[in-house]
Amino acid sequence: MPLKLTQQHESHPGVSTDDIEIFERRQPNKPTDELRIPQLAWAEVNALALPYAVLNEREARKSTGHEILKLEKMGDKQIAFRWEVWPNPKLGMPTVLSLRILFVLMQKAADKKSELGYVPEVLEIGSLSSLCRAVGLPADGYSRNLLKRHIKILAATQCMSQGTFKNKRGEGLFIDSFSYLRSVVFIGEKDPHGEPSDRNYVVFDENVRANLNAHYVKQIDLALMREIRSPIGQLLYTKLSHLFNEAREKGWDYVEIEYQWLAERMGITIYQQPFRAKAQLKQAIDELIAASYVREAIWLDWKIRLVPEVRYTLGEEQPRIERKRAAKKRTVSHTRTIPAPIPKQIEPIDFMIPLCEVYAKNGWTMVSSVAQRHGITEEQLKQELSRRTMSNLETNR
Numbered sequence: 001m002p003l004k005l006t007q008q009h010e011s012h013p014g015v016s017t018d019d020i021e022i023f024e025r026r027q028p029n030k031p032t033d034e035l036r037i038p039q040l041a042w043a044e045v046n047a048l049a050l051p052y053a054v055l056n057e058r059e060a061r062k063s064t065g066h067e068i069l070k071l072e073k074m075g076d077k078q079i080a081f082r083w084e085v086w087p088n089p090k091l092g093m094p095t096v097l098s099l100r101i102l103f104v105l106m107q108k109a110a111d112k113k114s115e116l117g118y119v120p121e122v123l124e125i126g127s128l129s130s131l132c133r134a135v136g137l138p139a140d141g142y143s144r145n146l147l148k149r150h151i152k153i154l155a156a157t158q159c160m161s162q163g164t165f166k167n168k169r170g171e172g173l174f175i176d177s178f179s180y181l182r183s184v185v186f187i188g189e190k191d192p193h194g195e196p197s198d199r200n201y202v203v204f205d206e207n208v209r210a211n212l213n214a215h216y217v218k219q220i221d222l223a224l225m226r227e228i229r230s231p232i233g234q235l236l237y238t239k240l241s242h243l244f245n246e247a248r249e250k251g252w253d254y255v256e257i258e259y260q261w262l263a264e265r266m267g268i269t270i271y272q273q274p275f276r277a278k279a280q281l282k283q284a285i286d287e288l289i290a291a292s293y294v295r296e297a298i299w300l301d302w303k304i305r306l307v308p309e310v311r312y313t314l315g316e317e318q319p320r321i322e323r324k325r326a327a328k329k330r331t332v333s334h335t336r337t338i339p340a341p342i343p344k345q346i347e348p349i350d351f352m353i354p355l356c357e358v359y360a361k362n363g364w365t366m367v368s369s370v371a372q373r374h375g376i377t378e379e380q381l382k383q384e385l386s387r388r389t390m391s392n393l394e395t396n397r
Contacts, residue, residue, distance in 0.1 A: 038315050039134075039223040041107035044211050046165050047180070048218055048242040050083055051267035052157075053099040055231040060092035066267045068164065081172065083164040085267075088156035091149075096231045097135075098150045099238070102180060103222060104134045105151075105202060109212050119212045124201045128186075136226045148186060151202070155181040165207065168216035178205045218245055221315050227291060233284035235266045237293065241316065244308045248317055254307040262304070274302070310367055314355060356385045 051066040065086035072079050087093040094102075108126070109119045125131060128147055129139035137143040158179055159165070163172030182203045183192075191197045204212065211217070220241050228234050239262065243255045259277050263270045271277045278299060285306075288294040295309040308317075355376075359367045364378045371381055 038221045040219050040319070041103045041222050042110040042212075042217040043103045043106055043220050043238070044208055045216050045218055045242065046208075046211070047099070047102060047106070048220070048238050049265070050164065051265050052085055052159075052180075053094040053096055053235065054267060055235070056095055057092070060087070060095050063087065063093045065093065068264055070164075080162060081164050082160070082162040084160040086158050088153070088158075091153045091156050094150070094153050094157050096234045098153050100222060100225060100234075101131075101135055101147065101150050102154055103220065104131060105154075105181075106212065106217070107134075109204065109209075110217070113213065119204070119209050121209070122201050122203055124199050126200065128200065134222075136222070151181070151184050155179055155184045155202075166216075167207075167211060168214040173207060175207060178207060180205060180208055182206075218242055219316060219319065221311075224291060224293065224311065224315070228284075228287045230283050230287060232266070232268060232281070233287045235268070236281070236284045237288065239266060240288070240294070240306060240308075241312070243306075244312050245316070245320070248308075254305055256300070256303050256305045259302045259304060274299075277302075310358065314358065314367075318357075355381070356388055360385055 051068065054060050054063050065084065067085075068081075068083040070081045072081065085093075105123075105125060109123055112123060113119045128144040132139045132143045132147055135147065137147065156179065158177050159175075160177055161173050161175045163174060165173045165175060167173060182205050184202045185191050185197045186200050187197055189197055218241060220238065225234050225237055228237055240255070243257065247253075247255045260270055263277075263280075268280070271280060281304075285294065285297045289297065289309070291311055292309045293311040295307040296305075297307075298305045355367055355371065359371075359381055364371075364381075367381070368378070371378070376384075
């Protein structure tokens with residue numbers, strides 16, 4: 001049966017009148033100042049590494065889900081590793097917007113862990129208007145209803161893992177069926193005790209919550225993800241964020257990915273003709289290059305070599321290095337008999353520190369695109385570097 005598109009909502013182009021997005025809502029032409037500040041969020045690693053969402057509502061309505069099957073020989077036995085995602089037939093698959101909402105909820109969990117030392121089973125998520133703003137949607141009635149629907153999709157979408165969903169120790173878990181959100185209750189709805197709820201809250205699956213508690217997470221930039229206009233580009237960003245992080249941990253300067261492997265983990269169509277594969281990813285790669293997240297992308301037969309650019313180096317890698325240094329200092333400064341306090345999940349980041357460091361070592365060319373996006377000239381950066389250098393000299397006297 002051919003897909004029938006409903007009439008578009010007049011005040012929200014690209015959105016259907018039955019509260020279901022046909023295309024992901026695009027960001028309006030905002031002043032660039034609003035896109036300069038990173039919006040960092042802690043994302044659970046499996047949500048980045050494994051396929052989960054589809055590109056848009058048109059695909060969400062017809063998709064039957066994702067499946068990855070990998071056979072590995074261990075000794076004289078062949079072991080099957082499998083990952084499956086299947087939708088609720090009434091709601092459809094999660095989309096890229098659903099994924100952004102999931103990352104915002106995971107950041108809510110990180111905030112609570114910073115406060116309590118752990119992620120509570122019942123996680124209050126605040127008002128729907130504040131969630132809309134965090135996701136990048138206008139805080140109006142239409143968006144609040146849209147947000148509620150996508151959160152319900154997250155709770156209704158089922159996953160299955162045979163050794164693919166991993167914990168921090170690298171163990172692949174075997175789980176017959178789970179959803180990232182075990183349940184969700186909004187204000188006015190009945191809670192498990194049958195009483196009307198006076199708060200909005202979600203309950204993460206116990207395996208997901210265990211990973212959040214164990215800090216099996218990767219920090220991503222939701223502002224950058226929203227800045228990328230194509231849904232396939234947003235999905236590619238989440239995969240590269242994880243892959244660049246793994247590469248840098250191993251001392252590599254770039255990642256080299258098999259096209260089929262990447263397309264499978266993004267949950268997109270796998271083409272057999274090279275020209276179709278290149279055309280499929282061209283806009284996404286071009287957007288990531290324009291955003292200074294990828295420096296270059298080279299196709300080597302069926303492999304793609306991608307080199308990270310300063311938006312990754314300064315926005316994700318440098319804060320990670322600074323957090324590790326700070327954690328090491330805290331560990332050294334405490335005696336063995338006094339346990340170290342639990343570090344906060346998000347620490348204030350002085351954006352000028354990594355910018356000045358990279359400029360001092362590599363010159364203006366390396367940082368010009370990021371600096372100009374922040375309205376910083378080379379002369380201003382020189383003065384800032386000089387001021388900070390003098391301040392450090394005086395401090396060390």
